[in-house]
Amino acid sequence: MIKGLLILFTVFAVIALLNFSSLKLMKLEAVKKAKFRKVFFYFYGLFLIFTGVVNCIEQSELNIIFIIEILIGVVFLVGNYLGKLEEKKLS
Numbered sequence: 001m002i003k004g005l006l007i008l009f010t011v012f013a014v015i016a017l018l019n020f021s022s023l024k025l026m027k028l029e030a031v032k033k034a035k036f037r038k039v040f041f042y043f044y045g046l047f048l049i050f051t052g053v054v055n056c057i058e059q060s061e062l063n064i065i066f067i068i069e070i071l072i073g074v075v076f077l078v079g080n081y082l083g084k085l086e087e088k089k090l091s
Helices: 002-026 030-059 064-082
Strands: none
Touching: 030 064
């Protein structure tokens, strides 16, 4: 019972932190949002590649799911580098 409550309160705390940070990010000016989004997608792509490689090494075999995860990470990195993930301005 105590373990379940601890998990529940931990989940609530994480959700509260995510909500607080997303509200703060909404108030940033457009240039800072774009810079933050660019850095976020670089870290996200690297994270996907890293977890895919670690899972391949851990399982000692090439699983298609892990290869897809690595490829998606590479797509995020290349797309971010080429500017394909930037938000288009409506004018």
